[in-house]
Amino acid sequence: MTLPLRFLAIDEGRQRLHLIDTHDPVFGWQRDLADFPLARDLQRIGPRRVLVGFERGFVEIDVDCGDIVRVCDRWSGVTAARRLDYGSTLVAGMNLNGGENGIDVLTLD
Numbered sequence: 001m002t003l004p005l006r007f008l009a010i011d012e013g014r015q016r017l018h019l020i021d022t023h024d025p026v027f028g029w030q031r032d033l034a035d036f037p038l039a040r041d042l043q044r045i046g047p048r049r050v051l052v053g054f055e056r057g058f059v060e061i062d063v064d065c066g067d068i069v070r071v072c073d074r075w076s077g078v079t080a081a082r083r084l085d086y087g088s089t090l091v092a093g094m095n096l097n098g099g100e101n102g103i104d105v106l107t108l109d
Contacts, residue, residue, distance in 0.1 A: 008050055008063065012040050017052065019063065029066040036071075045083040053081030057091065072108070 004023035011018065015034050021027040033039040033052070041053030045060070049069060052059050057072040058081035077094035084090065089108045096104040 008042060008044070010039060010042050010052070015039060017042075017050075017061065017066070019066065031061065031066040031068075041080045041082075043082060051081060051083050051089075053078060053091075057081070058089065 004021075006019070006021045006023075009018050009020065010016070010033070015032065015037070017031045017033055017039070019028045019030075033054070036052065036054035036056075036059050038055040039052050039059075041058075043051045044063075045051045048063050050061050050063055052061060055078055056076060057074050057078055059068060059072070060070040061067065062069050072089075075091070075093060075096045077096060078091055079094070080090075080092045082090045087109075090105055091108060092103065092105045094103060095101070096106055
């Protein structure tokens, strides 16, 4: 018996984001993330959006169809992006704010 489950997953090796429905194999989509290198950080940020952190920032994607909603592409060395409950976004990585040899955590409005 297969549980009816719908989930999002990043295939880091192939740089693809997938929406998979275990109950309906025809339903779902996949999005190529080649324009967003090293995409590996994934967070659901609402009923219809997901935040994906990548090497240069983050991207917001519509869960229903896989469309790109917003892109923030400003740094090099981003390792994580997280949306906080009150709406700000934390971006963490190496030397993001012009520093040297350090880890930065930036808070964006």
